[in-house]
Amino acid sequence: MKNNTIRKLLGFTQEEISIVLSITRSQWSMYEIGQRDLPLAAKKELTAILLYLQKTKEISKVKKEFLALEQTKIEEWLLKELRNIEYKKQLLSKKIDAMENKRVECFAALDTIYFLEEQNLDANTSLLQHIKRKALDTLNNNSLYKLESIQM
Structure with missing residues (x-):
């Protein structure tokens, strides 16, 4: 049965660990499957490495630097995303303002037509109907439903 727990713990391949321990890859492979013991020098070196890893359960300097770099990248990405969201928010705000202004204008036009x-008065009926139809179409295109859905 193959036991590569030590290798996983070290993060090395068979070839890499055998080079570090100054043994052949086949010696390491046989050690992993329990068919051979390691030479004394290799055992001492492996023990020293494992003891070091056990002592340094806290984050190593290399890991700290890597994590700090990752954190910086994440923060930069989040700032970029925040700027992007703020930009989209401004665009939506402008769109909402434009829709609300169109609605105000359309209601004013409908009120004026109603008054006329x-x-x-001797107003051009076909012109009034055209303006009324245009105002109603614009109100339908800028309905409260659409306005509310954009605001959400």
């Missing part, structure tokens, strides 16, 4: 129709 009530006064029975």
